[in-house]
Amino acid sequence: MNNARSNELIAEIINLEAILNLPKGTEHFISDLHGEFEAFNHILRNGSGSIRDKVTTLFNQVLSEEQIDELCFLIYYPEEKIQSLTVQQSLSDNWWFETINYLLIVVRFSSSKYTRSKVRKALPQTYAYILEELIYQYDETTNKKAYYKQIIQKIIDLGEGERFITDLAYLTQRFVIDHLHVIGDIFDRGPYPDKIMDTLIGYHSLDIQWGNHDIIWLGAMSGSKACLANVLRICARYGNLDLLEDAYGIDLNLLKSYSRKTYLDNSQFMPKKNPYRKLRISEVTDAMKIQQSMAIIQEKLEGQLIKRRPEFQMDHRLLLDKISDNQILVDGQPYKLVNSCFQTIDWCDPYQLSEEEEMIVNDLMDQFQHAKKLKQQMTFLVEKGSLYLSYNHNLLIHGCIPLNKDSTFQSMVFNGKCYAGKSLLDFFEVNIKQAFEEPWKSEDFSTDIVWYLWCGESSSLFGKKAMKTFERYFIEDSETHVEEKNSYYDLRNNAEVCQRILKAFSITDSDAHIINGHTPVKLIKGESPIKAAGKMIVIDGGFSKSYQKITGIGGYTLLYNSFGMQLAAHKPFSDKKTTIENNDDIISTRQIVDRQLTRLKVKDTTIGLSLIDETRKLNQQLSHNKLSPSK
Incomplete structure (x- = not known):
């Protein structure tokens, strides 16, 4: 025995x-997707240029540049590309045979750093045995040459070439990237966060660091009415109410009916231009009026929350009770109000919801929490997510580590205990998970903490002194709109400060980095995504179309393989159809961040330590x- x-x-x-x-697997870092599914999907499929690198390495002496483009896009979009080629020409047996052989070479090369067991687990069941035989061709030029040739020819004769090529393409995508890091903000602005979430749920290996826009969706699912109001207002602001109705099955008719009868046309609340489709006039009107409804409801609900949580130190954001004679006092200064829509406010009790508002909020909360697809996606977001992650000697965080001006950690006191730096983020994360586990509690401490993370001064996700939603809507003076950033965003340019932050999270490796999202890098103004002598890398480059005018690019991604780190800058994505037809990849430039003197192995990684x-x-x-x- x-x-x-x-x-x-x-x-x-x-x-x-x-x-x-074995060599360390390739990590792929991506952030601030903001519902831009098509751009995200393309970058996921091409591995931020990793597939093109491998194809070029293998075939630059064999295929023309145009043929390499064609092969790359066949790997990215196999079904669509084969259909497009079939329309253009009749594909010969020779084309099928050569293409399958090219793809087998790419699959062998891409899977070479993995164990045979890991490769076997990734194979589709239909062709698992055949694929294993073809991938591990140890004797293809002598004894088994005819054997391998017959396998491929029979696949073609049986009309299975398209299916086989599709499987090989997706295997290549699977093998090129070993692990995906999504550093926050999947939701809001763009129209298809649901499609991004569906794709992530089906992805082979990933983690997520929550962003501030993700947290309000988690907060709404956890019972926070203030978070729910923000979700509805932002969906209306960006013309994405159909996301709630069509993707998640939320019935907005009660809210629409109330908003139509209560609010007037108000240009300040016109929805932003939807980049994917033109809104109908009725949709524009509903978005404009719903945005007014939720802005007012939000101010009332947030006022109630601030009053019951004095420990949040947010009394300066109680604004409705500072209104008088069409003026408001902000920080002791009077300002004239514009774009007013205050008709539902009881000035004797300005933070109290009307009966109808209360009914609407309760109805929306009930629907939100019982939406099957949304619940599945939010559960996945909690299971795979965290506020920060220490992984392979890097600290991954969406927003910031709140700092004072002297670079010390900003602290908060809850129940007599002081939290700062890592302990503050750990405290926040415990409460996020507790709130999600008890969604029937809507005004408990943990649920209110989730809202605080959206807009509180010491939130690691918000990173500003105050959120000026009210001022942007109702005060003309643009100076009141400015949101003062946390000192972290200046201090992160200092290598010593970054080193101190890493040490506080027990990351002491000399090659360690902080990998950040949240704040778009204004490349067009000369800003660099690599800061603090390479200790800080910011990969929010503007996936969201609304940011691309100020960034000058269509997003950053980061690759970390056994040879080191490379930053990829992407040009804005046009549309899927045009991209496939023209073989138009969107990678603009690649920049080496770190090159390893010795090739990294599995033993040098977080997984390696556990092994x-x-x-x-x-x-x-x-x-x-x-x-x-x-x-």
Whole structure:
């Protein structure tokens, strides 16, 4: 019995120690997607240029540049590309045979850093045996040449070429990227966060660091009425009410009816231009009036929350009770109000919802929490998500680590205990998860903390002194609209400050980085995404079309493979149809961030550390077995 067990332990130890010496897998970092599904989908499919790099390496002496483009797009969009080629020409048996052989070469090359077991698990069941035979062609030029040729020819003869090519294309996408990091803000602005979430749910390996726009959706699902009001207002502002209705099945008729009878046309509340479709006049009108409804409801609900949570220190954001004679006092200064829509406010109790507003909010909350698809996506977001992640000697965080001007950690006191830096983020995360587990509680501390993360001064997701939604809507003086950023955003240019932050999160490796999203890098104004002598990398480059005028690009992504880090800058995405027809990739430039002097192996990674620990335990068991008498 002991001998059999010892043999099992020996085999497992050999396997794990061999795995530790494989090259490190490629990590892909992406952030601030903001519902821009098509651009996200393209970058996910092309691995931020990784596939093109491999195809070029393999075939630059064999294929023309145009043929390389064609092969790359066949890998990115196999179904669409084959359909397009079929319309243009009749595809010969020779085309099918050559294409399958090219793709097999790419798959072999892309999977070469993985164990055979890992590759086998990734194979589609239909062709698993055949694919395994073709991928591991150790004797293709002599004894088995005819064997392999016959397999491919029979696939073509049976009319399975398209299906086989499609499987090879998706295998290549799977093998090129080992792990995906999404550094926040999947939701809001763009129209298709639901499609992004569906894609992420089906992805083979990933983690998510929550963004401020993700947190209000999580907050709404967790029972926060203030977060719910923000979600509705932002959907109306960006002309995305159909996301709620069509994707998630939220019935907005009650809200529409109330808004139509209560509010007038008001140009300040016109929805932003939807980049994917032109809104009908009725949709524009509803978005304009719903935005007014939710702006007022939001101010009331947030006022109630601020009053019940004095520890949040947000009394300066109580504004409705500062209104008098069409003026408002902000920080003691009087300002004239414009674009007024205050007809539902009871000036004797300005933060109280009317009966009809209360009914609408309760109805929306009930629908939101019972929307099946939305609940599935929010559950996945919690399971795969965190406020920060220490991974392979890097700190991944969407927003900031709140800092004072002297670079010390900004602190908050809750229940007599002081939290700052890592402990503050850990405290926030515990409350996010607790609020999500108890969605029936709508005014408890944990649920209110989730809202605080959206707009509180010491929030690691917001990173500003105050959110000026009210001022932007109702005060003409643009000086009142300015949102003062946390000192972190200046101090993150300092390598010593970044080093101190990393140390506080127990990351001491000399090659460590902080990888950030949240704030668009204004490349058009000369701003660099690489800061603090390379210790800080900001990868929000403007996936959202609304940001691209100020960034000058269509987003950044980051790749980290066994040779080091590369930053990819992308040109704005046009549309899927045009991109496929013209083989128009969207990678503009690649920039090396770090190049490793020695190629990184699995043993140098976070997963490697766990495998080393597992190997140590197995060796201890083996030693114990050898000392124990055999039964």
